[in-house]
Amino acid sequence: MKIENPNPIQWRFAERAEQLQSSFIREILKITQRPEIISFAGGLPSPATFPVEEMKTAFDKVLSNNGKVALQYGPTDGYLPLRQWIADSLSSTGSTIAPEQVLMTSGSQQALDLLGKVLIDEGSKVLVETPSYLGALQAFSVYRPEFVSVDTDDEGLVPSSVNPVAEGARLLYALPNFQNPTGRSLSVARRVELVETCARHGLPLIEDDPYGALSYSGEPYPKMINMNPDGVIYMGSFSKVLTPGIRLGYVVAPMPLVRRLELAKQAADLHTSQLTQMVVHEVIKDGFLDRHIPSIRSLYGNQCQAMLSALEEHFPAGVTWTKPEGGMFIWVTLPKHIDAMQLLDEAIANKVAFVPGAPFYANTPDTHTLRLSFVTVPPERIREGIAILGKLIAAKM
Template sequence: MDQSDLKAAPAWQLSERAIKLTSSAIREILKVTERPEVISFAGGLPAPASFPAEEMRAAADRILRDNPTGALQYSATEGYLPLREWVAERYSVGGAKIRASQVLITTGSQQALDLLGKVLVSPGSPVLVETPTYLGALQSFSLYEPNYVQMPTDDLGLVPEGLTPELTAGARLLYAIPNFQNPTGRRLPLERRQALARFAQSAPFPVVEDDPYGALDYAGQPLPTLLSMAPEHIVHLGSFSKVLAPGLRVGYIIAPEDLHFKLVQAKQATDLHTPSFTQRIVHEVVKDGFLDTHIPKVRALYRDQCAAMLDALARNMPEGVSWNRPEGGMFVWVTLPEGIDTMKLLEQAVAQNVAFVPGAPFFASEPQHNKLRLSFVTVSPAKIEEGVATLAKLIRARI
C-alpha cells in the first residue's frame, strides 16, 4: 500500500465498544467447514431435514394472496398480534397466565439478547452468566461493556446455592439456559429450577431464561420452565429457529410489561420491527397445531443422531475422555485429559477435515482449555463415526 492508498482509506475513530469487538472463533471455523469434504461437528445449525418447506410455501402463498399489504407494509414494533397471542397462550400452562402484552417478537433470539443488553446493561454493570455459557450471548452483551460474573456450575448445571449476596451484588441480570444448554447440553433438574425461581422472586434484577432448545427433549417430557414458576420475575426468550427454521429469524421475549415497554422502545430504534412477512408465515404455519405433530418428528431425528454420536464416542474415545449424555438438544460436551488444548487440537482436526468448537470461548473468564462441543444434528451416522474416529486418533496421540 503506498502513501496515496493510505490517504484514500482513512482510519476513522471507532467507539470503545467496537474496538473491543472480535469475531467469534465459531465464525472463523464455519468458514473452513463450508468445504464439502469437512465433517463438521462445529455448527449450531439445525438439521435442514426438519424444515417444513412445503408448509412454508403454502403459507407464504396464502398470505401474499389474501393480505399482501399486511405482509409487505410497515407494522407494529411489538410484532404481529395474532402471533403474540399464540405465544402467550402456548405459555399459559399450569398456574401461569401469560398476556400478549408481555410478548415482543424479535428478529431471532439473538436480537432479544441485544435488546436486553441495551436496556439493562451499563458499562461495568455486573452480569451473571453460567460457566460456561452461550458464546453468542457473551458477544451480544459485551457490546454494552458489562462486568461478567461467572456463576458456579457442576455436571447438572447452575448451582443455585452458589448465588450468594456477595456474588450477585449489583447485578443487572442473570442469564441462564436451563434446557440442553449451549455448549454443555445439560438440563437443569427440577429442584434447581425451583430454587432458581425462588431466587428470582426476591432478586432485584431479572433472571433471563433463554430457551431455544426446550421443545427438543428426546423423551417428550419437558421440565417446567422458570417462567411457569415465577411468571412476573422471569424474562423468557424463545425462538422458532430450532422447531421451524432459523432462516426466518423469528423469536420472542416474554417480559413483565414495564420491561416489555422499554424493550419495545429499544427495538423501535434498532430495526423498527421484525419483517411482517416472516412473522405471518410463522403464525400461518403454527396456528392450527402444526408443531404438535412436527416437534415429535424433530425430537426423534435428534434423538437418533445423538445416539449415533454417543455410540461413536463410546466405541472410539480412549480412557480419560468423558462426556455427558444429553436428554435433548443439539450438543455433547466433551472433557479431555488436562493438558490437551482443544484449540490446538482443532488445527490438527481441520487438517484432517473434521471440525468442532473448542470450549474456551464459551467461558466469560478463566477459560478451560480441555473441553470441546460436538454438534451432531446435521451429520449422517456414518460420517459421525468417521469424524469421531479421526478425533479419537488425534487425542490418543496426545495422551
C-alpha cells in the same frame, strides 16, 4: 464527478466497538463448510427438518389473502395473533402470560441485544453460566459489563453459587434446557431453587430457551417463567423448531421491562417483518408444531445416540462427555494436558472439525473442553469422525 485529493478519514470508533470481535464459531464454520470435512462444529439445525412445502403454501396464502397488509410497515411489538399464540403456549395452570408481554424480535439474538441495551451500563455486573452461550456473551459484551461466571455441574447452574454474587447484579443469564454449549439441563429442583434465589435478591433472571422443545423423550422441563412471571424474562425462537433463515424470535418480559424493550426495538429496526410473522402464524396456528417437532426430536435423538455410542467405543479413558436428553450438542472434557485448540488443527488436517470450548467462557477459559454437534451429520459419518478424533486424542494420552 469525484472530488480531488480528499483527506483520508482517520476512523474513530466508539469505545464499545473495540469490544466487537467475530464469533470464533462463525470463523471456524467458514473453514469447515468444505464437503470433505466431517463437521461437528456447526450450530445450525438440520435442513432436513425445514418444512419447505408448508412455508411455501403459507407464503402463497398470506400474500394472496392479505398481501398489502403483510408487505406494509407493521407494529413494533409484532403481529398480535402470533403474540397471542405464544402467550397461550407459555401460559400454564396458575400462570397466565399476556400477549402484551410478548415482543417479537429478529431472531432471539436480537432479544439478547435489546436486553443488553436496556439493562447493561458500562461496568454493570452480569451473571452468566460457566460456560455460557457465545451469542449472549457477544451481544452483552457490546455494552461492556463486568461478567461474573456462576458455577455449574452436571445438573447445570448451581443456585447456591448465585447468592454471594447476586448483590447489585443487573441480570442472570441462563440457558436451562439442553444448553449450548454443554447439552446439560438444569434439574427441576434447581429451577425452583434458582428462581427463589433470584426472587430473594430481586435479580432479573433470563431464561433463554431455544432448545426446550427438542427433548428426545418428548417430556418438557417446567419453565421458570411460570414459577415467577414477574421476575423471569423468557426468550424463545422459531429457529430450531421451524427454520432459522426467517429470523424470528421473541422475548416475554414483565410489563415495565417489555415496554422499554419495545422502545429499544423501535430505534433498532422499527419492527420485524410482518409478512414473516403472518406466515409463521399461518403455518403453526392449527397444531403443526405438535406434528412436526417429534420428527426433529427423533432425528436428533438418533444421531445423538450414534455419537454417544461412538464416543464410548473410540474415545480413550480419561476423556469425559455429557449425555444430553435433548438439543443439539455434546460437551467433551479432555485430560488437562490436551489443548482443544491444538487438537482442532490436527483434526482439520484429518478432515474432522469441532468447536474448542474456550470461547464459551466469560472469564477464565477451560482450554481442554470442546463442543460437538451431531445434528447435521448422518450416523455413519458421525462414527467415522469420532473414530478419527478418538485416535488423535489417544495419541496424546
